[in-house]
Every structure is written in structure tokens, then in C-alpha cells.
Amino acid sequence: MPTEILMPALSPTMEEGTLAKWLVKEGDTVSSGDILAEIETDKATMEFEAVDEGVIGKILVSEGTEGVKVNALIAVLLEEGESADDIGDTAADAAPAEAPAKVPAEAKAPDAAETGPGLVQTKAPEPDWPEGTELKSQTVREALRDAMAEEMRRDPNVYLMGEEVAEYQGAYKVSQGLLDEFGDKRVIDTPITEHGFAGIAVGAAFGGLRPIVEFMTFNFAMQAIDHIINSAAKTLYMSGGQMGAPMVFRGPNGAAARVGAQHSQDYAAWYSMIPGLKVAMPYSASDAKGLLKSAIRDPNPVVFLENEILYGRSFDVPVLDDFTVPFGKARIWREGTDVTIVSFGIGMQYALQAAEKLAEDGIEAEVIDLRTLRPIDYDTLLTSVMKTNRCVTVEEGFPVGSIGNHLSATIMERAFDYLDAPVINCAGKDVPMPYAANLEKLALVTTDEVIEAVRKVTYR
Amino acid sequence: MATRKTAKAPNVSADELKQYYKDMLLIRRFEEKAGQLYGMGLIGGFCHLYIGQEAVVVGLEAAAGEGDKRVTSYRDHGHMLACGMEPNGVMAELTGREGGYSRGKGGSMHMFSKEKNFYGGHGIVGAQVPIGAGLAFADRYLGNDRVTFAYFGDGAANQGQVYEAFNMSALWKLPVIFVIENNQYAMGTSQKRSTSTDEIYTRGAPFGIPGEMVDGMDVLAVKEAGDKAVAHCRAGKGPYILEIKTYRYRGHSMSDPAKYRTREEVQKMREEKDAIEHVRELLVSGGHASEDDLKAIDKEIKDIVNKSADFAKESPEPALEELWTDIYASDIPQGAAVEQDA
Structure with a gap:
């Protein structure tokens, strides 16, 4: 049975990569340790070695292809006695046919995995650059x-x-x-x-x-x-x-x-x-x-x-000659009237994803990215909370003595009369980070937790 | 005094000798006064006196040139006086007053003077060593020939970051003199009980840093060693280590009962090795100064110190608004390119 050669994961956070170069062609005989290809991750270009011996039966992803997902089938290795005809339909089907071959880098459309919710910039009312500025x-x-x-x-x-x-x-x-x-x-x-x-x-x-x-x-x-x-x-x-x-x-x-x-x-x-x-x-x-x-x-x-x-x-x-963002000025990514979700750093991805899903149910969240934590833009946060009367904080760090704790205390001191529900802090769990994939997921804050917190504070 | 290297024929002028005498005496009298003020409750917290070690900074400051930098630990009053900082400002910082170098916000352990290139005054044992290497890094980067003196004690010599600094200083040939002020006690723990070697300077050898042991009770020997180290660094040959054997007569801090050594040991050092007495003898025996001359110097120093104590008592406490100043610098340059100053 032919051996499947899959796109390797070459770093802890790698989800996809570019198949930069094939160093073998179909019909080549390879043995264990031979370099098959060069894979470019977001961090480095790495050589990819054969672990089995055989003949390269078919190359399914051509060189120069970007965005090849980890574990996608990229080639098939034939053992002695096998021929290219032995390659089943399944293998061909499994090939990432959608992966466009040789797409020039500049023409590449950012896909969902690369951008996450980051491109949801439609409702940002306070851009940091003048209208009409060229963007890249x-x-x-x-x-x-x-x-x-x-x-x-x-x-x-x-x-x-x-x-x-x-x-x-x-x-x-x-x-x-x-x-x-x-x-x-x-x-x-x-x-x-x-x-x-x-x-x-x-x-x-x-x-x-x-x-x-x-x-x-x-x-x-x-x-x-x-x-x-x-x-x-x-x-x-x-x-x-x-x-x-x-x-x-x-x-x-x-x-x-x-x-x-x-x-x-x-x-x-x-x-x-x-x-x-x-x-x-x-x-x-x-x-x-x-x-x-x-x-x-x-x-x-x-x-x-x-x-x-x-x-x-x-x-x-x-695209500006000298683009700077001042410290102490939060960014409102999304305007809303029902609840304020405040976050920073990677916490923003959960905040924005939650806001998108909540919007489907008619809950309009205002999403604030603090951007700097010293100084903190309290005014933007408090103004928002005074409007929405509810607040959920989101961060990935430990829950005790967290930024969310501090924001809650500040809101309580300065906007207590505006609150219609207690502030909820969504944070990482109070445990050292586990290694196992399922436990690690559980230890981090999730979009669902943010959604649940919003439902609690909005009583919906 | 027979053991002193320079005792035979000191190659030094009468003026230089007199200056060393004055500088060392100023530190001693200043520190005695600080001890008194501490006893009166005018100085709070920790107060680490330099009495006994005066020849170290006075000898090395005599070897330093214009623009050279210095950084040390919390036993820092002597270093400040020796590099020319005002006794009034130092004493007023000790009493936590507005007239102090840090306007009362630093205290005994945390004083600085940009003007005199004195970079502290650091309260964390050993932290000043990489900082000193960093000052030297800046000078090398800027392309000048300045040298940095990074002072630390025999106790700090067991901190890991000292060796991290040794490694990078040697690797990058930084013009830094590591001055180990070995007063033989890390707080209450003797060198014998804490340190694997009698000769700490030899720990530079694996990094390729030359070094030597110096008699720290002899200001002329310290000056001579300092000259050699400065020349080495200024010539771009990288760091140098001076282990200066010295002795502190007082406790580690004002609250130290000093049970870890005998009264006799201290007394013996004072009687036989005192650095100020040594210079006094040289002045008298060399015919450079009469007893009357020396008395006049004593009086001059005493007046300076008394004046500093008066200043430190009279200077008001910092205004309450000072609590909220100097937390952040605000001069953020915007837009235009910054001019290179070197």
C-alpha cells in the first residue's frame, strides 16, 4: 500500500505553511533521511526528510503553494512492486485541491485562519489614521x-x-x-x-x-x-x-x-x-x-x-511615513448598546468572535481594545459602560489579581450607579498550563465563555 | 606599615598626599556624623557606613578621568563624596529632605548625580554590576574612550549576574573596571564561610579578564592599580578586575550588632592598617605637613560636615506633591529625527 506523505507541523503554533521547493520529482527513488522538500513556516524555512524508502509516486502539491494545511497530503510514496496506478482515488481526493498552486504572495487573499476576526474592522468609529489613507x-x-x-x-x-x-x-x-x-x-x-x-x-x-x-x-x-x-x-x-x-x-x-x-x-x-x-x-x-x-x-x-x-x-x-499610536488610548473595534466587552492582546479574538455570534441573536456588544495597560484608558471604558450598563472583561491570564479584577473595581468605584449587572471577568483558569491538547483548551478563556458571560449580564 | 607596597618611597607629591588625606577624612567624618544623625532618629531605614574603606574610592577617583562613570551598591556615601558630589545634598538625602540629591525620594541607598556621572546607589546586591557593564557598553557604542567603575562587594561577588556581566564584558570588550571591594564580610558571613576562593579576582580568568589583588588600606597602592586598570580599559582592551582588600570598621548597617567578629579584630585593623593614619604618617614623616597643618585640615573638614548636617536638618521635607512627580518622564520626542550626539 502506498505511503502517504503529509504536510508536517514544524513549530508549536504552525497550522499551515508554504511548500517552498520539492527536491525530488516523481519517479525518484528515495531512502530514509533524504531531503524531500523545503517547507516555509512563518518562522523559518525547514528541510523535510523522508522517513521511509520508496519511489515518489505522485506529487500532489506543487512547489510554491502557500497555505498548505498541516497534515494535508502532499505526495505519495510507492513501495517496491507498487506503481502509480495503485494510488487510490481517496488519496487524490484528499489532496488540498483548493490550495491554489503558485499564487504570488502579494495576490494572496488573507484567509480566515490567518486573519481570524481581525478583519472585522467595519464598525471602528475612531480609526488611528486619516480617512482615505492607503492600507496594506x-x-x-x-x-x-x-x-x-x-x-x-x-x-x-x-x-x-x-x-x-x-x-x-x-x-x-x-x-x-x-x-x-x-x-x-x-x-x-x-x-x-x-x-x-x-x-x-x-x-x-x-x-x-x-x-x-x-x-x-x-x-x-x-x-x-x-x-x-x-x-x-x-x-x-x-x-x-x-x-x-x-x-x-x-x-x-x-x-x-x-x-x-x-x-x-x-x-x-x-x-x-x-x-x-x-x-x-x-x-x-x-x-x-x-x-x-x-x-x-x-x-x-x-x-x-x-x-x-x-x-x-x-x-x-x-501606509504612512510615520504612523504612531499613542499610549493610553483604547480602540473601539465595534460599537454596540447592550454590553461592553473589554479586552486586550489576544483576548480580543475571543471578544470579537463572541460579539459576532451575539449579534446574530440580536445582542449588540461594544468591543473595546485597551491596547495599553499602563496607562489604561479608563475614560473610554467608563463612557461605554455608562452607555451599555453591563461589562464583561476578557483576558488570557490567571484570574486572581487580573486586569479584569482591576477594571471591575474601577467600574464599581466610578460607575456603580450605571451598572445593571455585576461585571464578569473571563480569564484563564487558575491552574498551571497543562500540556494535553484538550486540557490546554480548557485552561484558556474561550469564545463560548465570553458569550455565556454576556448572556448572564444581559439576562438574555 | 612595613607591609605596604608603597611605604618605602612613595612617588607622590605633597599636594596629592594632602588631597587624599582630605578626601578620606571627609568621608570618615561625614560617615561618623551620619551615624550620629541616625542615632538621633534623623536618618531612617538602612544606613550603611563606609568607615574603614575610604582609601578604595579615593584612590580610584584619583585614577579616574573627566567623563568616566561610576556605579555602586547601597554602601554609597563615600563614592558620592569622592566623585565630587556635595556633602550637603548627600546628607540631606539621608535625612529625607527636599535639599537631597533625589529630593528625599531615594534615601541612603538610592542616590544619583548625572552631573558627576554617578549612576547610583543600587539596593539590590549585584544589580549594579551589569548596569556598570551597560554604561561601558553605551560608551563603546558612542565611540568615546570613557571608562566605567562598577563597584561591588565580596558578598555580591557570589551573585550569578556578576558572571553574566563578566562574560559579556569580555566578549564585547567593554571598558569597565570591576572593583571588588572585599571588606571580608558579606553582612555577617565571612568570606571563608561564603566564598570558594580567597582570591575572588581570579574568577575573571576563565572569562579572559585580567585582574589583581590590591591593598585597600593603602590609597597609593589603590591609585597605582587604578591607573593600570584605567589604561587597560581606555586602550580598548576590555574589562579589568581589581579586588581591593579592605575592612569596614562599623557594622553592615546601623542595626548590625556585629557578633560575627571580635572587637579585637576590628581594633587591630584600626590600629595597624588604618588608611587615613597611613597618609597622615607619610605627610608628617615626609615633612609635607606639620601637626598644625593637619589640625587646620581637620577643622576644615569638620566644618564642612557640620554644615552638611545643619543643612540636612534645616532643609524642609519634600512637598507632598512630590509623591506624584518623577514617576514618568514626559519629553517624548515626536516626528523629527534625533540628532546623534557622538
């Missing part, structure tokens, strides 16, 4: 890279340091191309030594530079948190305003996919507690770009919380 579709990853490149062109004292940011082009490919443009003086690979390089970057900021520190993930920044908080955040105050640390600590934060408890934690609430820090946690690509540019220019230390799952998502980004 860009991934969060590209937007972050562009933000750094633009700011590095603008200010020669801005530099990037972190693990694998230079020659490897970024562990998550966020810094791709920066080494080539700016050289190794300004794009610096560090040893694996978070506590040390965070401290060095703080000293460099004291000394007049504008460091961007990339943590491969914010889980590893736990090793460096003393410098982020004690050295960077507090010095301006402790020095009576004489000196501070104008710098950015950035990297992916929160759960990725199936990487377990030590690699899946949302630090939003931790850093948001600290006076002297600014904290941003963007959802869309335009916010990622505009906020990161603002963060790099900010004279204060900024913790910039990205998300690995969002890196590959595409959103509209304005």
Missing part, C-alpha cells in the same frame, strides 16, 4: 519589524539586543532583515543570559542609548524581572527625576500552543502593577506597529507584550 495587509510580525526598522533609521542610538535576534533573524523571525540593514553594532546577539543582558541594557539606557531588549519569550524575562522593575522602572523616581531608562523590553507573552506551564503565561497583570513602567499589549498589526514606534520613542521603560499566535495574523496597516 501585513502580519503582526512584519509590522513589528517595520516599527523597529523605522525607529532605528530615525535614531542612531536605538539598538536591538537579545537571543538570536541577529544572525538567526529572530527566534520568531520578528527581527528578520535588521542585521543586514543595521549591522552587528546595532543588532546584537546575546548569550543566553537574560538577567545579565537586561541589566546591561538598563545601564546602556542610563548611559544615553535607547535599547530594545527582545526576550525570546516573556517567560524567560522572569530571570530579568529584577532589572525591569528595580533598575529600570524605579530609577527616575529614586533619582528625583535626574535619570531614567528610556528603553523597550519586548517579546512574545502568554500561551503559545502545547508548550506547557513554564512557557505559557500571561504577564500583563504583573507588569501593569508597577509604577514607572509603561505596558502595551497590542492585538492588531497596526497597533503593534504604531505602539512599538511610540514605545521606542518613549523616555520611560516600556514592557511590550506580543503574542506568538498573533505574529502570523494579517491586518490592515496604514
